[in-house]
Amino acid sequence: MHRIGSLQDLENLKREILAKREQGRGKPLITVCNGTGCHAGGCVEVTEAFRQEIIAQKLTDEVDIKTTGCHGFCERGPIVVIQPGDVFYQKVEVKDIPQIVKETVIGGTLIEKLLYIDPASGRRYIHPAEVPFYKGQKRIVFGRNGEIDPNNIEDYIVLDGYSALAKALLELAPEETIEEIKRSGLRGCGGGGFPTGRKWQSCRNAPGEPKYVIANCDEGDPGVYSDRSLLEGNPHGVLEGLIICAYAIGSHEGYIYVRNEYPLAVENATIAIEQAEQLGFLGENILGSGFNFTVHINRGGGAFVCGESTALMASLEGKVGEPRAKYIHTVEKGLWDKPSNLNNVETLANVPLIINKGADWFRSVGTEGSKGTKIFSLVGKVNNSGLVEVPMGMTLREVIYDIGGGIKDGKKFKGVQTGGPSGGLIPESMLDMPVDFDELTKAGSMMGSGGMIVMDEDTCMVDTAKYFLTFLEEESCGKCVPCREGIKRMRQILNDITEGKGKQGDIELLQRLSATLQDSSLCALGMTAANPVLSTIRHFRDEYEAHLEEKRCPAGVCKALIQYYIKEDKCPGCRLCEKACPVEAITFRGKKKPVVLDQSKCIKCGICKDVCKLGAVGIR
Secondary structure, eight states, rough: OOOOOOHHHHHHHHHHHHHHHHTTTSSSSSOOOOOOHHHHHHHHHHHHHHHHHHHHTTTTTTTTEESOOOSSOGGGOOOOEEEETTTTEOOOOOOHHHHHHIIIIHHHHHHGGEEEEEETTEEOSSGGGGGGHHHHHOOGGGGGGGTTOOOOOHHHTTTTTTTTHHHHHHHHHHHHHHHHHHHHHHHOTTSOOBHHHHHHHHHHHSSSSSSSSEEEEEOOOOTTTTHHHHHHOOOOHHHHHHHHHHHHHHSSEEEEETTTTTTHHHHHHHHHHHHHHHTTSBBBBBGGOOOOOOEEEEEOOOGGGGGGGHHHHHTTTTSOOOOOOOOOTTTTSSGGGGGGGEHHHHHHHHHHHHEEEEHHHHHHSOSSSSBBBBEEEEESSSSOOEEEEEEEEBHHHHHIIIIOOOOGGGOOEEEEEESSGGGGEGGGGGGTTTTTHHHHHHHHOOOOEEEEEEEEEEEOOOHHHHHHHHHHHHHHHOOOOHHHHHHHHHHHHHHHHHHOOOOOOHHHHHHHHHHHHHHHHHHHHHHTTTTHHHHHHHHHHHHHHHHSSSSTTTTTTGGGGGEEEEEETOOOOOHHHHHHHHTTTEEOOOEEEEEEOOOTTOOOOOHHHOOSSSSSSSEE
């Protein structure tokens, strides 16, 4: 491939690629998800097994194999999709490969055991679009992941890749590009939801040169990985959005700041940059427009606080990742005290779509104040976990029950944490709340980077608040006293409550400390750290009171406040619990009598309850 110097060159290249692929039209295509989630399930071995089997069957000229980014249904990986027929296989293992090639690829027949079975209805699904997990989504950003080999720029180009860049550079002035993003209503998808077009405009208008653009892929919330999967699976989509952003604000140098724990994202983004440079989408005189732009990749230091804009930029400069006061905005003085624009990966991935399809198209999706879609990491006690992209305004009930398939093991829904450790718990009474930036804020939570952790009836909300405060205490940079000392003290109070050492007035003290954090912390980590505490007190105050007044954990989670016992009327004397007990706290009293549990020896590990199949072990 030669360097692209004009719009005509780009169109000619696209036609050449399509003509070449037309010759192989109709050939079977095996698509294997190679996202990080599927890596954990063995997708690399599965892909190699397919290649070896195709060679063994002498089908190398008749069958194609493609590796793609994450398909979203991560718990079902490795995922394989076979064309023609659009056959969706999940949890594929190396031992399945010969059968798949023989029966499905060559023979055209289905392998029932590899099809997805809906846990609610028991129905088997053949096509991915029919699977309830996918059917309820609107995958305008994330959907391309399943079609593109992230290491093959041709796959991106045939899907109109870099045509938005050509449109912006050759047909729109920078101000017109910003205006289109403004009109679209796109808001930042990585935190507070600030209007993207307004941020771009502020950075363009700020005095000072050079200007910098930065893509933030440093999501650090527990259970969140949407930015990682986007950068892994469609790096050119993110890169194109970043270049358009640079053109709009007048920047000629950019950075992709990637979390250090994301090696595959770094690898794929590095390859994408090299390919874009070779074809002329990066570097000097891009598409013959006279615009120059280069991109560097920087691996983060592994600190949660580096997701905050000023801490991230300090880290880029080689300094300790600490935030600074916000009286000067980063769009005015950011990286090396120069105007800097920071957007997260998902925000930038929306930009080419908006430029190509128009602001009105984007505005047609979502709610009045929150346009477009949002990618959530749906995890926790839900049947179908993974990455889901839904239109703004879809209710929590629809996300958790229609897409997520409801709560595991038929248990009762208790709450959902959105926005990660800086977000809040939303109870069952608010399940019909539409999910968008403003509604989540009203509920005492936030959108954040898209975490959605589902909790069932066995979750202790006091313990949950303690977990998030423990995480934030460890991740606080310690620069400001309210955050450094306030979070620590709140965690200590919560710890005392869960250990039966809490006292009257602790709830009110937690609320006062929360107000201090919100009013006095230097950055958003401290300002929002109280959200898990305040939201659990607001919606689950009765659990706090049970811990404090009755010295009891209603969910049976806090070890110091629970006691295991044997239900004599249900115990058959099978001795499973006796054999499983690691401290010999359970003694068998005879075939006709149940076992007895010595409370003085019991370490409250819960193994006896886990192994008992008849419900003969209780908690009080």
